[in-house]
Amino acid sequence: MQVPVGEGALVCTGPAMALPSAGLLPGLLLVADAVALVLLVPLVPVLTPLGVAGVWLEAALRLPVLTVATWLLAPRRPPGAIAAAFTVAATPAAFGTFRYLLGLSGAGPGLLAAASPAWLGVTHVAAVLALLAWAPPPVPGGVPETPSNVPKAPGTVRRVLALTWEERNVLGAAVLCLVLAAIGETLGPYVTGKVLDAIRSGDGLTAGAVGMVAAAGATSVLFSGCRGCFFLLLKARLRQSLSLRLFSHLVHQDLDFFQGTPAAELLARFSTEVPRVCSAAPTGANQLLRSLVMALVVGAFMVGLAPGLALLALLEVPLGITTRRIQSAREQALQRSMLEASARTASGVQESVGAIETIRIFSAEEEEEKQHSCNLAKELKLKEQMELEMAFFTLVHRMLHLTIRVLVLFQSHQQLRDATITAGVLVTFLLYQDTVGSHVQVLLYGFNEFLTNAAAGQKIWEYLDRKPTRDVGGTREPPKLQGHVTFQKVSFTYPGNPERPVLKDVTFEVRSGEVTALAGPNGSGKSTAVALLERLRDPESGKVLLDGIPLPEYEHQYLHRKVVLVEQDPILFSGTIRENILLGLEHCKESELQEATTAAGAMDFIQGLEQGWDTEVGEYGGRLAAGERRRVALARALLRRPAVLILDEVLDDGDEAAAQRWVRSGLAQTVLVVSHRSRVLDAADCLVVLEHGAVVETGTSAELRERCGAYSRLLLGGGSTEAPRMGSEEGTASGRE
Structure with a gap:
């Protein structure tokens, strides 16, 4: 995090512009909060008897002062400023409420206006975490900055969701199966806990209990399979739709666009980015909706079984979201750079292969190898950085999960000794904790993957938004032309x-x-x-x-x-000679084809080929001599009269x-x-x-x-x-x- 230099001078420009403001914001909020607390001291006798409500009322009174303080950084206010203000205002109230619901011994912080100054410092540490979570990360070294005219992630997410909504029938069927599968999966641990309590009480295992467990499992398995099939179908249909839309839009662009955009780059968009964009919503919905439904339902069951343990276990969610948000921002920046680097490498390979004769003539093989090696090295460096950061954040997530689990086990031991919960309830709760933990992880990873895949389509949406400069809206179609x-x-x-x-x-x-x-x-x-x-x-x-x-x-x-x-040097398309001559003509008489081919002087060499009209010309007509390609192109032109x-x-x-x-x-x-x-x-x-x-x-x-x-x-x-x-x-x- 960078700090201001001199009297208000800010360092950095471009995408990192928010970082100096982010460094200034915590200090500004600390001063504003101190002023607000001084003003709230006379209200302490009124708010204290209200208990938890008084704590939240204090937070509501501090929030306007903190929000106004963030406006002082305009127009360079960092994106996480409002989130930081809410965090500063709500942290003491949330912590006090948490201790109250857990029933922990000892006095909580109560009102911040009447608490030790140390609590003010703890509150503003949370604000720094909010800034780390929401402020954009610095662009990695050697990574090209995103141009200002490229749509940002929220725009790409909106476009992906709009594209997915076009297939809402398939999406609706997939979501329905997802909900039914989640219900079956949720009932499994609940029925298991009930069976365990029945056995312990001496009622024994009944056929009805076994049937309930089997029914819950069968419902989950059946509808999970249907859910997967519908989401795969949705992904395939989205890919077909977006590929067709992108291709139809590109073929109507001006020549200047194609002269300034390498063909390999366009090919990379179709082969790499279109599948990723089209997998964003189906995969995200499959993972996120299922995990969200499961986390909410299972979380509600956990609160019903043991409220104190549930609040402690669910503490993993906000902490996990914060770390995942930081990882997501980093991964999206690196992913964009990887796509650009891959496109440059592919473009270089295609250019070298297309100009191999020129490379041989000028003995430029070594220079081309060095350039290709340099491009690959840049890709490898970005890939290594991505893997290292992924390993680091994975370690952080696992340590966080382990810490929460140890705290839950410690607290559950105390509640078992106090007989506030039964063994069956504890088993059900621990099963639910494993379930909700896995689904929270899926939510965090799935949301990050969804944003990353959606962000991969920035260039696609940029191409689709590009309008040709030429006017092609003419309407005249006279029945006959003189050709003057x-x-x-x-x-x-x-x-x-x-x-x-x-x-x-x-x-x-x-x-x-x-x-x-x-x-x-x-x-x-x-x-x-x-x-x-x-x-x-x-x-x-x-x-x-x-x-x-x-x-x-x-x-x-x-x-x-x-x-x-x-x-x-005309261009022929892969296919037969007949297909190239008839290109774009749906109905044509054989006599007209013979006449045009004879007039073009192509009939003799076509009849001399082993497969005649059905001879494959190869890519760009490479299997034919230059003169033969011209004859085929002439026949194609004359056939149209x-x-x-x-x-x-x-x-x-x-x-x-x-x-x-x-x-x-x-x-x-x-x-x-x-x-x-x-x-x-x-x-x-x-x-x-x-x-x-x-x-x-x-x-x-x-x-x-x-x-x-x-x-x-x-x-x-x-x-x-x-x-x-x-x-x-x-x-x-x-x-x-």
Whole structure:
């Protein structure tokens, strides 16, 4: 615990900001309490005859003064300030009541205003314990701090409970079985004690008594099994629901989100955090509700059997909650750090495996091994810290449990000698004590586990709360499109490099029924223009029109069925060739499939494969050659008969006439070709030449050659007159340019 430095100066910032205030709070409460007690001295003669009621009335009169004192620390008042004030006010009254109900000899503290000053010190030690229990712990060394925009634990708990409530039918059935099982489990020790007293009194063991014991046990076993089945079903349904919701939300995010979030991190959320979040409520309810019901019912039976022993035995509950709260806060902080460290390790492994050829080329194996070793070492350090703290707190809990048990045995011995309880009552009480002790431990551990698992979903809820910046609320779905594209003074700059505009007032047309080629040196903005036409991004200024209508006005799925992009290195999905070509099309005639595949030039190599259409392409199409993947992607695009077909470095020499054939046959209304190959460019009906993000020439290939301008320089330079700038946004957006 840190203390103030100088005159009110506070040390630390960020998450540990509460610790200096927490260090100042006990002293402030001590002064405020001393003032309150001085003011209460005249009321001692009035409160003393009231007994226990007078003690609690004194506590009620001190509480407002203590609460007002905590306001002096605003706005840096620690989270446990109010809890500490209540603890200071209630400790003397609770202790006096406890001694009175136990019937212990000797005078209790009575009124704090009339007691020894030592009692004031004892009271404020309890306040320090409250602060330790409720103030957030310091962030461990080397552990990244939680960003301010990440939801905190109470928010995650609320979200988990709301998610669970959606399956309230299954939850209700599980809770019903839980209550019935708890009733059967509770009746077992009670019936056992009654049977023992009957035997001792000479009544003997009867069939009815045995039947009652058996019935209680059978009820507990039967409904415990049903309870477990329902909670497992609830966990499975929650996992399915949350996984689907998270995936559906992520696929609608902007490209900037995926470029800034490693795929391994997203995979870790699905494989690690979703199961933990979905197990929080079912496991917590299974453990916590059962243990809470059992602890309350068994506690009530214990109070009915022996009130004094019950109060002594149940003293373990508040002490256990205090230590468990401290452990829970520590474990949640370390658990968040472990999840972040695991995500970084997984991301590093995926990045290294994906770039293994580059690592081999530059002999960077040792550097990658060192980085991976460093990531693993950080994980191990956090894991060791978690295990050490868990061992320490386990020792504390067990010592606390042992101490309470010894006190109960000592007190029960005294009551047996005084004949205030019978042997049967003592056996029943000890059985109940074991039961309630185990359930209190489950409550403490289960609540901690529930909070930890719920806190594991902070990133999940952050993803679900993230809203795409682009508007995808268009509604237009015309029955037919001409495929006429217009760029009107379009400008665009990537967020990561705002000082370098990629497109500057770009204006050109792609006319329907024609093949238009987009040419230019590397870094001139061709791929960015394609991304804008595909509406993967939106322009900062200007408009991109399709048949005279801005792209945002079209319905999202409709637009991407009509404007189709085929890239130089297309992505195929795991599955067969047929499944990849038919991707997203539920109903398609075999004749249409054959026509599109033949037009794409893929039929020959497909028929030459041993399994033909049913050949597995592997992950990302890795079992096919690059050219074969392009042919499959072309067939996939042509099968949709798009209004605008975009070919980004797809056509090779010898394929230059293919685009014209597709337009004439009606497989595509309009074709936009991006290429560096002169033969492909010469075959286009119109050329648009870009340089430094601006349109510098438009016209046919023959016209542009005669001008001896930018297009001629491009051809003389071999199609690559300007190298991409290292780290440029367009370079990162398209590795081809």
